[in-house]
Amino acid sequence: MDKKKQFLLDTAYYGTIAVMIFLAVKFLFPIFLPFALAGLIAYVIHRISRRFGEKIPIKRKYFMLLAVTIFYAVILGLILWAGKLLLPSVVDCIARLPKFYQSDIVPWMERLAVKIEQMMLQVGGVDGDQINGIMEQTMKKINQAADSLSVQLLKKVPGCLACIPDYIIRITIMVISTYFIAVDYDKILGFIKKIxxxxxxxxxxxxxxxxxxxxxxxxxxxxxxxxxxxxxxxxxxxxxxxxxxxxxxxxxxxxxxxxxxxxxxxxxxxxxxxxxxxxxxxxxxxxxxxxxxxxxxxxxxxxxxxxxxxxxxxxxxxxxxxxxxxxxxxxxxxxxxxxxxxxxxxxxx
Missing domain, CATH: 1.20.1440 (de novo design (two linked rop proteins))
Structure with a gap:
């Protein structure tokens, strides 16, 4: 009986923890993610500043501000460089998609239809006209699915564009928080340790x-x-x-x-x-x-x-x-x- 009670208590205990983690991740994680990332970046910069900050004859506060600015400038530069490097390839691939569809996808689907038709004829018991009708209906449904997918993707574009301001706000909050946390890193750490x-x-x-x-x-x-x-x-x-x-x-x-x-x-x-x-x-x-x-x-x-x-x-x-x-x-x-x-x-x- 004691073992059953202990099992039920353990199950309730770990179940409660699991529910709390789920609720925290579901509702609090998106809110605190910019601050968590800012804290992680500030921690990395703080560790680096311990090695190089003493060798540079400026106040620690200004050194941390400079270090955070350099960090985000490097990140922005890498993003712009990658975009400049990858954008032509993306545009080229998009431009080649219609030709690729006509020259490769359509013939592939036609060959697949012929293969399936041959297999069904070998099995027997199915009329050739029935097979042609089935294949025509299948191809029609595939084309309809492709058109529907295109429409659905186009419908998602406004939603994606509407999310851009939210991401900009989150990134801005993360950058500003990084400056605050980096400058007062020791004070924040001491306050957390105290409470x-x-x-x-x-x-x-x-x-x-x-x-x-x-x-x-x-x-x-x-x-x-x-x-x-x-x-x-x-x-x-x-x-x-x-x-x-x-x-x-x-x-x-x-x-x-x-x-x-x-x-x-x-x-x-x-x-x-x-x-x-x-x-x-x-x-x-x-x-x-x-x-x-x-x-x-x-x-x-x-x-x-x-x-x-x-x-x-x-x-x-x-x-x-x-x-x-x-x-x-x-x-x-x-x-x-x-x-x-x-x-x-x-x-x-």
Missing amino acids: LPEKGWDLCCKVKKYGLHMLWAYLKSYSFLMFLTFGELFAGLWLLHIPCAGWIALGIAGFDILPIVGTGGILLPWAGIAGFMGDYSLAVGLLILYGVITIVRNILEPRIVGKQIGLHPLAALIAMFAGVSLAGIPGLILFPVLLMVVIQVEKET
Whole structure:
């Protein structure tokens, strides 16, 4: 009986914590995200200023203001440089899409229809006119779906444009908060330490220690693996004469961050469809490309990620899915890190 009571108490306790975390993430995370990012940036700048601030003969307050200004100037410069570099490629790919649809997609769909028709005739029991009618209806529905998708995308454009002022406000708040936090970093830290109990402060120190370590390890490891995967994909797709190879490689490399699924979630179905359509050279090329990426990743990932992250792929996948569902793209990165921090803190207590 005591065990049942303890089980119910534990279930209620952890269930309450889970509900509180869910509500906090759902409603408070979007509000406090600019301030959290500002605090993280201010922390990094504060750490750097400890090394170089004493060597520069200006007041610490002005040095922090200068450091924050330089940081955001560099970020803005990188964004403008990347936009200038990528914009021509984006425009070129968009301009080539209609031609690509007519020269590749339409013939591919026609060949697929012929293949399906041949298979149905071989099975027997189906009249040729019936097959033609079915295929015409299928093609008609596909075209209607494509038109509907275009209309839906166009409808989303005003909504996306309406979100721009909100993002501008959030970014502005983040930048201003970074200045305030960076200048009064020691005062803010001292105030937090003063109002928290000793155990609460120790817990915050542990969370900060493991959180920053895990976040850096996570970003560093997967950024390297993603960049390596992108290079392999771009080289392979370019050799296979795939149009817009760079953008396709970038999309697949971004998809590769998901554990268990990886590049195989795109390359293997692609190879299967290519083989079904009779394009055996493309199918074999995609399979070879997938094999190379898998071998390289299996060799490097345990060394690069395993020792630093130490999280089971299924647990990482659940954390990523929950993060994306509750907090969007930031949650994709922060939730696995949060889960790893909880595990590490739990091990020490």
